[in-house]
Ligand SMILES: Cc1ncc(C[n+]2csc(CCOP(=O)(O)OP(=O)(O)O)c2C)c(N)n1
């Protein structure tokens with residue numbers, strides 16, 4: 032068998048892992064790897080900042096369901112990845128981040144560009160490794176990918192000292208990955224599944240509370256099939272958007288702090304909450320002690336630690352969502368038709384109630400002819416793309432509007448930073464998503480503040496001609512912070528205005544991208560249509576009405592029943 | 602309530618940091634922690650004494666299980682088991698006090714492991730109560746220093762931790778389903 036260098040082993044193992052794209056940035060500690068990259072057909076996308084590389088890997092992973100890969104150098108290269116890794120950890124995104132490290136003999140000496148990245152990222156990775164022996168390299172890489180994508184997905188970091196990349200050893204590809212201490216449960220326990228179904232069938236006011244786990248498990252069809260069979264109302268979390276058709280008559284909208292009145296009120300009054308790949312996050316439950324006081328809980332999740340963390344679960348079901356929902360579906364399928372019909376009848380009064388709520392307080396905004404409402408732009412984006420698009424967002428008001436009015440027929444089509452709420456996520460994530468799915472239009476709905484956090488990646492989009500369409504909903508404010516200051520700090524605006532905003536369209540042009548500035552409502556649709564036609568990155572700067580607020584809103588720490596549906600009457 | 606949790610882990614560098622980091626990062630208490638290699642040199646056993654309400658302990662166990670390097674977690678509280686601690690006590694004692702010290706050591710079946718004209722270093726093993734009582738009795742006689750190790754624990758009888766784990770999990774209120782969270786060998790692949 033031929034001897035290979037560590038760098039060669041690295042590339043070969045990635046290739047066998049099916050990696051087609053790496054998002055990266057070179058430096059001293061990874062020079063041998065970059066040299067070897069020239070001999071390989073793996074596509075490398077040179078980013079402008081390592082945080083961008085990790086968000087691109089996340090966008091790639093979220094859009095494709097495959098593992099995203101980032102490669103950076105030691106020290107500052109490695110520490111620049113931390114925000115992205117923490118983001119991926121909070122949102123369970125399968126990525127593997129490779130960091131260069133100073134040579135083994137120098138570790139611990141405060142060598143040039145040394146950082147203890149394994150120590151730094153221990154609490155925000157699913158697992159991480161420092162490679163200490165070239166003979167472990169291939170196995171560790173295999174394990175990293177396996178851990179990242181199985182069970183509850185998450186980021187894995189592999190730190191590779193420079194000397195290992197030039198040492199040589201005989202290469203054997205580890206066909207099998209065996210980890211005695213890691214074996215996620217896939218199939219749910221049949222007894223629990225039956226108990227879960229019984230709980231649903233006994234309920235009069237059930238709701239499906241569906242989260243991001245469904246997207247990772249690719250269980251969209253299963254959720255729809257089961258929901259339709261049982262005719263149970265469905266609400267989605269921010270991370271779950273896209274896993275149930277937005278126009279479906281059983282769809283109640285998004286849950287949580289800025290979710291719809293109907294979804295939140297239905298949840299709060301339910302007698303049975305069937306949680307699917309969701310985690311009872313505080314943004315969804317509101318004040319925990321007053322959350323859904325009459326409900327029992329059935330909870331399906333692949334991660335046992337998500338179950339019973341915030342609410343006491345009556346029927347926990349540990350397993351892969353797709354597999355568990357299929358079992359449930361079969362059980363319903365085997366039931367006598369009359370029994371299923373009886374259940375539909377049993378929950379009809381609940382549906383009547385839900386329809387009343389929805390008529391009382393549908394999701395709406397007051398449009399304006401004076402200026403451009405951010406919500407109007409969001410709606411037109413979904414129109415112009417014919418609901419056939421992937422959407423990424425940054426963090427703030429624009430994110431909530433993108434979510435509230437979300438409608439795309441594509442799967443894995445809503446890509447956002449939910450758990451960490453990372454401003455600067457959206458644009459690089461859009462680039463990663465577009466690289467993964469070149470045939471689907473990708474829009475990044477961003478804010479003026481957020482876009483500035485990773486706008487350097489315009490260069491990347493231009494260099495590789497990644498035709499992402501960025502819609503900056505520019506309110507010339509850190510709008511979400513301003514909203515809180517308006518509502519809860521007596522309008523005392525503190526540091527929410529950037530007085531030196533760039534002209535985003537000129538900024539785009541400076542990088543060689545196409546830029547638009549849109550100040551009139553009548554121009555919104557034509558510009559969006561024009562942008563769709565351009566085969567290259569486009570930055571659209573929509574000057575929207577500045578002091579619009581996101582409603583509905585459940586104030587932080589309040590109960591779901593304290594939802595505020597709109598601005599106070601003038 | 603206090604719980605003694607036995608954790609079997611891969612004997613790898615960084616494991617201790619992962620576990621202690623988990624406790625500090627999530628705000629769980631550690632009253633004591635001991636760690637050493639087991640008969641199988643590829644694994645180590647940690648014995649962690651922690652406290653918390655039942656849901657917290659349940660989360661601690663689940664979070665420990667989530668760590669890739671953790672092979673097995675058993676909450677020994679509620680299982681018939683034995684626990685021991687060890688303490689070294691340095692006592693400064695002269696004249697008739699020396700007699701008194703020796704008598705107490707004798708009653709507790711401690712061991713003198715170092716003698717000097719000024720005093721003794723004494724070793725004692727036992728459960729927590731015994732050690733507390735011992736140290737409290739010696740205090741008025743001139744205790745200068747106490748070095749106390751964390752608890753080590755083991756189930757009674759011939760069962761190993763693995764088999765105990767199964768029976769403990771069955772008893773847990775979430776029923777047989779939680780057996781799924783125990784860690785065994787396997788490929789763990791998602792279904793096609
Ligand atoms: C990295 C980071 N820093 C700070 C925050 C806090 N934060 C949340 S929303 C927001 C304002 C976002 O402003 P912009 O991107 O313009 O969006 P808008 O709310 O105006 O739509 C801030 C500062 C954050 N989420 N992320």
Ligand SMILES: [Mg+2]
Nearest residue numbers: 478479508510
């Ligand atoms: Mg803004």
